[in-house]
Amino acid sequence: MEPALAVEVDGLVKRYPGVTALDGVTVGFPTGKITAVVGENGAGKSTLMNILAGLQRPDKGLVRVFGEKVENFDPHALLTIHRVALVPQELLLCPERTVAENVLLGLEPSRGPIPSRRQMRQRTAGLLEDLGSNIGPGRVVADLSVAEQQEVVIARALARECRVLILDEPTAVLSPEESERLFALLRRLRNSGTTIVYVSHRIPEVFSLADKICVMRDGRLVKEWPTEEAAPGTVVRFMIGRExxxxxxxxxxxxxxxxxxxxxxxxxxxxxxxxxxxxxxxxxxxxxxxxxxxxxxxxxxxxxxxxxxxxxxxxxxxxxxxxxxxxxxMAYVPAERRTQGLLPTMDIADNLAVLRLKRFTRLGFVRWRALRREAARQAERFGVRCRGVGQGVGELSGGNQQKVILARWMEVKxxxxxxxxxxxxxxxxxxxxxxxxxxxxxxxxxxxxxxxxxxxxxxxxxxxxxxxxxxxxxxxxxxxxxxxxxxxxxxxxxxxxxx
The missing domain is CATH 3.40.50.300 (P-loop containing nucleotide triphosphate hydrolases)
Structure with missing residues (x-):
């Protein structure tokens, strides 16, 4: 008989230089249920998910999956031994290959050294049918929408017989119609016994989908409830620690x-x-x-x-x-902030000052000390949470990146x-x-x-x-x-x- 909890996390700690990402997190994810994990950017959600998927190793604490202690924090071990799969925000697919080739990558059925394309298409078609998807297994992944690519990643996880599926902000770039299609798919997976851990910022979708809600803040688990016992306003207050x-x-x-x-x-x-x-x-x-x-x-x-x-x-x-x-x-903040709104390889100070660089230039030389002093003032004024303005802007959370862009524009009035x-x-x-x-x-x-x-x-x-x-x-x-x-x-x- 399976334990009541599919995944148990006990006293998990993860530190980086100058930052404690997880500070003694203890939480459980019930078998065959959808558990939502919510919290502000920087709360520790992604670090926790990366550890559960084997992408990072904790400094302290332990993880059990269906009662078995995880000894090897490696993606291959978590997937093949413990059957835990992650669907990340950035979908990792081979865009020029077919759906079948992506779903069965490394698992290709074959007679001898050559994979059987007919068997690959049949196997993939069966997996997609189980998901309620109508994607053709012979389609090229580059031609699919983001929602369809998510279905391919989920089908790939099911091909490896995953029993725990983690989704990190899966609706961030989906339309409302595509989101509803994803929710229907996740409900079918839950009803078939798959345990789902769902990370999201969107409170309404959490309440429509999840059986349990866990709130993280500053690397700690601060509250958890069955969904029917929670209220949206209460969840938000625990997330941000204020009204x-x-x-x-x-x-x-x-x-x-x-x-x-x-x-x-x-x-x-x-x-x-x-x-x-x-x-x-x-x-x-x-x-x-x-x-x-x-x-x-x-x-x-x-x-x-x-x-x-x-x-x-x-x-x-x-x-x-x-x-x-x-x-x-005029000022313009595009939807694709990482690729169009920021200088992603540069630091916060450079991003804040790029529109006013002449102010910090004398005789063709940039006065870096004055530039960074002014950038620090802007970052403090606009509430940019960072280790310092010399930190790479790509290391910031999405909300803090957006505040950098807005601060840059507001300074030019x-x-x-x-x-x-x-x-x-x-x-x-x-x-x-x-x-x-x-x-x-x-x-x-x-x-x-x-x-x-x-x-x-x-x-x-x-x-x-x-x-x-x-x-x-x-x-x-x-x-x-x-x-x-x-x-x-x-x-x-x-x-x-x-x-």
Whole structure:
């Protein structure tokens, strides 16, 4: 008879230079259940998952899987001996190979030295059918969506007879529809007896999916409940150790529009017109193919517009590059912060100072001491949690990386801030701090255009919401009348018009 707990963690400690990532964590994951592990970035969640998957070795403590003590913290040992598999945020697949080749990599059925492609396709098709997936085993992985690639990784784990499946932020880049498809798959796996450990920042999905919730903070397990005994507000308070702030502001509306856009077009949108007042937050909602993110990229000159006019502070602009946009008083935070918003190989100080480098340059030489002193002031002002501004920006959590980008822009005092998915992959505490920074900007009269797939976020921070569908702006909803249902009705074409 199997023990009640599939995985038992007892007194786990993991230290890095200057940091204690895990500080005596003791927790259990019930057999055949979905356990959610939540916490702010830096709480220790990923370190714990990496240890359970054999990617790291603890300094102290022990782990038991189905009653057997783990002696060898190695990915191969955890998977083949203990049947524990990890689905990481960055999916590790061979993109130019087929689905079948990825699923059965190292397990290829063969007669002699040559793998049997027919048997590989049959075996993979059976695994995918068990998952309720309709992906063809002969498809090339590079042609799959992120959601489909996740299914391939899960099928690969099942091919190795995994009994414990760990998922680390699996919905960070998925649409709501793709997320629901993943949830249905995970429920089927749970019902078939698989134990699932689910790491997420998204509290609503945790409550809809998990049987048990564990909260981590500062490397410790601070609370755990059966889901039916927990409440979202209580979970958040344990995560961040405080109450969330309220977004409550009156736009500093001037007598004239701050920004006026007329007949604006681009590669995936056309004939977009709107006005933005000083201190106003205008949300842009829509499905992934609506053109919402491309609209912001085109306003900033990162994507070449096809026509139309843009006025900022009463001045007609011609934006042909990001340099033109910055000179005009625009700032832009792209959705892909790691690849487009940061200098990932450089440190925090360099990332904070990149827009104001001339200020720290004399006779062609950079005054590094002054630059780093100013960067330290910025990091403290904007709440960037780091070991020092000489730390690599790539080592920061997602929330702190986003605060670096916002701090960089706020120091040059833009008139218009363009934000794409500003809190994607950011924990609830850092998200709250980012909202506070936005509130500071709007109180100073800065206009904000915020494109997001997170409908609760739009409803919380926006004064108006513009809804796009298939490249066209199809309606506006003001703060008092906007609901998720009304936004989706406009975004899907169920309802036309404006409230």
């Amino acid at each position: 969330l702030s309220e977004w409550d502001h009156e736009p500093a509306v001037g007598p004239e529009p701050l920004c006026s856009v007329r007949g604006f077009g681009g590669p995936t949108f056309r004939d977009v017109s709107f006005e933005l007042m000083e201190g106003e937050v205008l949300g842009v909602a829509g499905l992934p193919d609506s053109g919402r993110n491309e609209l912001l990229g085109s306003l900033f000159g990162a994507i070449t517009p096809y026509g139309g006019t843009v006025q900022l502070s009463g001045r007609l602009l011609w934006i042909s590059s990001p340099r033109d946009a910055i000179r005009a008083g 833009p008139r218009l801030m363009l934000l794409e998915e500003p809190t994607r992959g950011v924990d609830v505490g850092a998200k709250d701090e980012i909202y506070e920074l936005l509130q500071q900007m709007t109180q100073e009269g800065v206009g904000v255009i915020l494109a997001s797939s997170d409908l609760p976020e739009l409803l919380r921070v926006c004064d108006r919401i513009a809804v796009m569908r298939l490249g066209r702006l199809v309606g506006f909803l003001d703060r008092e009348h906007a609901t998720e249902e009304k936004i989706m009705a406009l975004a899907t074409g169920v309802e036309e018009g404006a409230a």
